[in-house]
Amino acid sequence: MQTFDAIIIGAGQAGPSLAGRFNDAGKTVAIVERKHVGGTCVNTGCKPTKTLVASAYAAHLARRSADYGIGIGGDVTIDMPAVMRRALKVTMDSRGSNESWLEKMPHCTLIRGHARFESAETIRVGDELLTAPQIFLNVGARATIPDFEGVDDIPYMTNSDIVGLDRVPEHLVIIGGSYIGLEYAQMYRRFGAKVTVVERGERIVSREDAEISQSIHEMLEAEGIVIRTGADCIRFRKTDDGIAVGLSCDEGEPEVIGSDVLLAVGRRPNTDDLGLDKAGVTLDERGYIEVGDDLSTSVAGIWAMGDCNGRGAFTHTAYNDFEIVAANLLDGESRKVSDRLLGYALYTDPPLGRVGMTEHQAVKAGHKVLVGTRPMSQVGRAVEKGETIGLMKIVTDAETKKILGAALLGTGGDEAIHGVLDMMNAGATYDALRWAVPIHPTVSELWPTVVQSMKPAG
Numbered sequence: 476m477q478t479f480d481a482i483i484i485g486a487g488q489a490g491p492s493l494a495g496r497f498n499d500a501g502k503t504v505a506i507v508e509r510k511h512v513g514g515t516c517v518n519t520g521c522k523p524t525k526t527l528v529a530s531a532y533a534a535h536l537a538r539r540s541a542d543y544g545i546g547i548g549g550d551v552t553i554d555m556p557a558v559m560r561r562a563l564k565v566t567m568d569s570r571g572s573n574e575s576w577l578e579k580m581p582h583c584t585l586i587r588g589h590a591r592f593e594s595a596e597t598i599r600v601g602d603e604l605l606t607a608p609q610i611f612l613n614v615g616a617r618a619t620i621p622d623f624e625g626v627d628d629i630p631y632m633t634n635s636d637i638v639g640l641d642r643v644p645e646h647l648v649i650i651g652g653s654y655i656g657l658e659y660a661q662m663y664r665r666f667g668a669k670v671t672v673v674e675r676g677e678r679i680v681s682r683e684d685a686e687i688s689q690s691i692h693e694m695l696e697a698e699g700i701v702i703r704t705g706a707d708c709i710r711f712r713k714t715d716d717g718i719a720v721g722l723s724c725d726e727g728e729p730e731v732i733g734s735d736v737l738l739a740v741g742r743r744p745n746t747d748d749l750g751l752d753k754a755g756v757t758l759d760e761r762g763y764i765e766v767g768d769d770l771s772t773s774v775a776g777i778w779a780m781g782d783c784n785g786r787g788a789f790t791h792t793a794y795n796d797f798e799i800v801a802a803n804l805l806d807g808e809s810r811k812v813s814d815r816l817l818g819y820a821l822y823t824d825p826p827l828g829r830v831g832m833t834e835h836q837a838v839k840a841g842h843k844v845l846v847g848t849r850p851m852s853q854v855g856r857a858v859e860k861g862e863t864i865g866l867m868k869i870v871t872d873a874e875t876k877k878i879l880g881a882a883l884l885g886t887g888g889d890e891a892i893h894g895v896l897d898m899m900n901a902g903a904t905y906d907a908l909r910w911a912v913p914i915h916p917t918v919s920e921l922w923p924t925v926v927q928s929m930k931p932a933g
């Protein structure tokens with residue numbers, strides 16, 4: 476039995492940074508990883524996908540070069556193995572630097588293998604037993620594979636497989652019209668594939684207000700992506716021509732034939748093979764580890780961070796979980812998850828930057844809502860860049876003047892949303908945003924104008 480001050484299971488987005496803090500405090504820490512250091516984000520998530528999105532953007536811009544008065548003297552071609560090598564290099568550099576960082580920590584031991592609880596203080600990794608008074612779970616999530624009819628009879632991909640694909644599929648059929656589905660849909664369309672997105676719901680990205688979903692829908696259709704919403708009969712069968720994907724039972728074409736299928740219908744936590752019952756750690760009905768506001772679990776001495784606790788599904792929320800745990804245990808603070816303001820981005824081109832509530836959520840929560848919007852076609856910076864798709868939107872409370880949320884579907888939307896995100900974090904009213912003097916020419920410079928255009932919702 477090896478004894479440590481702390482054990483961390485999973486080297487994703489929270490675990491390594493926490494190991495670093497324990498190490499710096501002179502405490503011994505073991506971090507156990509069963510696959511790749513860096514977890515989902517580095518290996519099959521954010522890093523490779525955003526690198527691929529950048530290649531797809533380059534192809535798109537090259538095809539539009541004449542719009543800018545530039546000739547490229549020939550057809551735009553895609554060297555898919557080279558595109559993939561670029562993404563792999565970004566992943567490998569990041570994985571490598573994370574590994575060497577952990578390996579160089581004098582008080583940290585990186586242990587390779589699958590960890591499982593033997594008791595609330597004991598972990599088994601292969602033949603090794605480890606014990607510590609404090610254990611931190613950072614085990615992440617994996618792609619959900621629903622029980623679709625015929626799914627076991629076809630070769631399908633998830634985000635873990637498509638990230639290694641070094642060819643352009645003839646016709647990629649993507650099940651799921653949200654983050655993963657839409658980022659891959661646009662990317663592969665730009666690489667030259669025929670792409671169909673199949674969404675069970677009535678609209679894509681249904682978390683967002685209807686006009687945002689509609690704008691994204693139109694922008695993807697304008698690039699030639701076929702979107703089938705309300706697909707109530709998703710099923711698969713192999714045919715001589717490819718994979719037949721059943722879409723609808725009674726409306727439109729009942730099925731589409733694809734060469735390749737990507738499943739992007741959500742994720743499930745990696746909590747089913749951890750032996751949590753032996754430790755007494757409780758899960759909710761969807762398998763997420765139940766945590767309090769300080770990320771402690773139902774068992775004293777065990778905490779859960781990142782995707783596995785169901786309190787966030789992003790790299791920045793996993794990292795913030797680490798910050799909360801480290802601040803509370805090592806810095807004497809009392810930070811809480813409920814203090815976190817949620818922002819995120821969908822990395823289509825243009826991207827959607829989001830923070831706080833949607834208009835729909837704000838109205839439902841009983842606020843007296845004011846809404847301001849502006850099309851990107853009336854944003855000077857977007858016009859100059861020749862990228863005028865999308866809109867800016869702000870949602871505020873008429874009585875308290877609090878900013879409740881914002882959306883920015885448009886060029887630079889992932890960055891320019893931070894003007895609002897930072898104001899909200901600082902607790903500023905919409906007057907502060909109204910009287911800010913942003914830089915010209917930027918997308919952000921329009922936030923004061925959007926505030927001035929606000930009207931009652933509905």
Ligand SMILES: Cc1cc2nc3c(=O)[nH]c(=O)nc-3n(C[C@H](O)[C@H](O)[C@H](O)COP(=O)(O)OP(=O)(O)OC[C@H]3O[C@@H](n4cnc5c(N)ncnc54)[C@H](O)[C@@H]3O)c2cc1C
Nearest residue numbers: 485487488509514515516520590614615781782788789790
């Ligand atoms: C395609 C895709 C694109 C994404 N893009 C973005 C983006 O642009 N921005 C964003 O914010 N988020 C993005 N995400 C989400 C982001 O990747 C995750 O929210 C983030 O990685 C969660 O981090 P984590 O530390 O909770 O888990 P993970 O990064 O999944 O790490 C968990 C680690 O635990 C290990 N593990 C699990 N069980 C055990 C065990 N029993 N023993 C030992 N090790 C174990 C796993 O191997 C893994 O390495 C994306 C996700 C996907 C799939």
Ligand SMILES: NC(=O)c1ccc[n+]([C@@H]2O[C@H](COP(=O)([O-])OP(=O)(O)OC[C@H]3O[C@@H](n4cnc5c(N)ncnc54)[C@H](O)[C@@H]3O)[C@@H](O)[C@H]2O)c1
Nearest residue numbers: 621651652653654655656675676739740741788820821822
């Ligand atoms: N830009 C980013 O930050 C980013 C990018 C990719 C992934 N992610 C993370 O990865 C997670 C997973 O992404 P995702 O797109 O797979 O999941 P998601 O939960 O965001 O969306 C799943 C989509 O599939 C649909 N769906 C669900 N079950 C279905 C079924 N049985 N049949 C047909 N359609 C079905 C849903 O209606 C939804 O539109 C997200 O929660 C997100 O946090 C983030």
